Amino acid sequence: MKWIAHINKPRKIDFEIVYDESVGYYLYVYDSNDIESKDELQDTLEIAMQVAKEDFNVPIDAWKISE
């Protein structure tokens, strides 16, 4: 399972949450300037989304299921 979200301010940043059944939920942050690109591994989808909200102000309802 994969969820994606985007923000355009202050610049374009793409977000992706990928579920790995062995270890949990990977949150990938793709910064167009590569300043804040990073990956995190959280135990639940809710926490992964909360991280994106706290660190990048990504609204919870901005996430869409990708596959």
Added chain:
Amino acid sequence: MNQIRELRQEVNKLKPAIRPKDIAEYAKLRDNVIISFMPHATKTTQMAEKSWYKQALESKDLYLESVLYGNIWGSLLPNERLAIEHLYYDNPELIDKDTGFYRTIHDYVSAKREGNQNLAQHHLTNAIWEVLHNSLPDKNAITSSLPELYYDKTKRRRKVQAGMLNSLNISTFRLPTPDYIVESIRQRYVSTPLEALLSEIVFPLEENASSIAEEIGQINAEMQQVLSSHSLLGLLSSQMSLSPPGTKEAGFLTRFHELQEIWEQKSIVSDSGTKPEATDAFVELTTKIMEDVRQKINEEIDKQAEKGKTEEEIIEHITQIIQGYQDTTIPQKMDMLATHFNGKLSELEQREAGYTHYVWRSQDDAKVRPDHAANDGQIFSWDISPPTGHPGEDYNCRCYAEPAFKDPPIEPVFIIENLIPIVALRRIILEGGKRISNAVGKVFRRKADDIAEDIAHSRGKIESAKKSIEEYLGGKGKVVRNKDGDTVITRGNRKVRFDINNPKPHKEPHFHLERKTPSGRWRSEGKQRYDFKKEGKE
């Protein structure tokens, strides 16, 4: 859910009503072919054949017990001797005097005699590794995957007999091909020291070999047609073309030996062809096999359905599982070694991990010996062997020892190769030695540098990398691989995770040191990530 329903229907058709009947019929047909040549195999030849078998067995005993393993043979457990005998028949080049197996199995016995359990375990695992390593066709090409392969196989060793692996292996039971039939007849009557004596039956067989092949071929073709009329059965039957038992590429299995034994010893040697009890035994065994297969596949379908997989995913999954066992060289060898060395390895591992007692577990089937069945569920001490011996020690014993603790350590045997995938490790080493730098904060910088230095210089220092990680975690952690094969090690609220095979969103391999906050979020400690950089560059 139509496809699932159809899949289940097909699985349910794997009931004995189809296979054993066909196989029994096939058995009769095959025996008829053999019997048609029995007039040539007179009483004299049968006696000569028995004499040859006896001679072959004596030759084997002489070689293994006196020439090759004379000093240690008596110190090996029955199942361990059986494993070596299997290797003698199947891969004699792996157990000869100049092999790693020969050296390490001697070291193993020496350590055992000295009472050094840890060293004994070390040598025994090395001996098994030697067999696996040297049995591979191109060891340079796949060396990188060996630790993973070995570890995975080792981890599920205790589940081998009882689990899906065995059942699915069994599902690859194959019927003899015409070539095999002819070859086995040739070997039986031609390639023996008594060739001259048997010459009177050799030539008729030679002349009729092609007609035998044709006849058997027709029978096999009919069998395949019946089986392939169902898609899943077709899948199973596609694995049924036989290579001769004993060849490396063959898909022959432990239970195939049982079938062969029933067939050849009870049936073919008979004066009057097939003995009814031999056919009964054959059918009974195949019945059990197919029941196992049916049950295991159904269970797997349920499991996948519970996970929310789609019909297509489930069918793909089941197909992959079955096809995955087509390449059975390594699983078979591991299965064989695991079966026979299982008892001693379990004892050594459990002793090392501090377990003094174990719960005897049997396979709970009709084949369990009565005295072993009586032990089932009872607690024994590793220091006091019951009259039966410990589980797995007796010939072909499939029982196993379960640690007599409710909550055993997650990783009683901690294999350092699992910390970092060996592919990445080699890559790091080959690229000239890299180390981690730029760590923010002295503590984490030192830890990161310790780990990276150790990785870069040699495998010999990996042990200290392990210690560095364990220091950070505060002890041994739970080791898990993600779907990319990268390792995540967790202990309490601390975690070390590697992103080597899949470093995205970055380009270079890196790892993270993380701590769990009270809110449940994992936060990086020091830097967000620690990169592997070339030596000399900060």
